[in-house]
Amino acid sequence: MKLNRRSIIGAVTGLALGLTALPSLAQDVLRVGAYPANPPWQNRTETGTFEGFEVDIVNEIAARMGTTADIEGYDFRALFVATASGRVDMVISSLTITDERLESQSFTQPYVEGAMGIGVREGSDIRSLEDLRGRRVGTIATSFPERWLNERAEEIGFASNNTYDNTANMITDLMTGRVEAVVNDVVGLRYAFTQMQGLEVSHEIVTGERFAMMMAKDSPLLEQVNDIISEMKTDGTMAELYERWLGSPPPADGLTVTPLPIPTPGDN
Structure with a gap:
């Protein structure tokens, strides 16, 4: 051709x-x-x-x-x-x-x-947000709990907020006493603590996140x-x-069952 x-x-x-x-x-x-x-x-x-x-x-x-x-x-x-x-x-x-x-x-x-939880070693006297005053706290770097705590640093009065790249390192430091409490998503904390002994969620912080x-x-x-x-x-x-x-049905009128528009600044 x-x-x-x-x-x-x-x-x-x-x-x-x-x-x-x-x-x-x-x-x-x-x-x-x-x-x-x-x-x-x-x-x-x-x-x-x-x-x-x-x-x-x-x-x-x-x-x-x-x-x-x-x-x-x-x-x-x-x-x-x-x-x-x-x-x-x-x-x-x-x-x-x-x-x-x-x-x-x-x-x-x-x-x-969502909501945040305060994770502690069993027997800890940290049972509320107010009990974090003067304590060494841990959070995940760039997470909502880190920012939320730091924005209220003066009000809460914690001694330090150590940040971590991953949950495993944060929880290890809690177990060894390097930090006295950790603040993270409460669902994730409770799930993680079922896999290990000696840790508990002592308080839930409702934030509307x-x-x-x-x-x-x-x-x-x-x-x-x-x-x-x-x-x-x-x-x-x-x-x-x-x-x-x-582990349980979602709230009948909650976010899990309610169709919503794409979020824009000012909605939160």
Whole structure:
């Protein structure tokens, strides 16, 4: 067959278009970043796979989008860089929506109202927020509890707030006495303390914080993901997953079953 100049140009152009389409096909997987030691929200198992409440949520979201979720573990602070840089499409890790975070990130609608807990060694006399005065406290770096405590440092009067990159190191320091109390998500603390002896949640701090998934600012996937979360709330899927992982049905009129719009600054 004789090829003229127009045919050759057409063939080369078609090949170039085909090659440029390959990266988009490779990105069809929903890329998810997760802090890997945060049960029952998410946890990496011995086989390297992830399980947990938010893991089941993103897997369901991906399925309804016609794809699968590829979950990768990150240190907590690295999660914010991962979304901002476009390395992942979304992040799960019982993340609290705040106006400060909304300046540089986007969030889906919330699906759980969180609370913080004070974790101590059994027998500790720390039984309330006021008892933290003069004590050595531990929190996760860049977390909502860290910021919440530091904003109230003068009022609470704790001696120090040691920050950690991961929960395991924080709890180790609690057990060895390097810190006298830790403050973190109460659900996660209670779950962790069932796996070890000598530790307890002595007090729950109700803050009204709302947990959601974080995405890059104005992500093109944000609206679709938010609509799917609304569907999961309406058809009972979200409530079913909540009860499976958190051990009781969600509040009848709570965030887990109430469809909501995408949050904007000033909502929190």
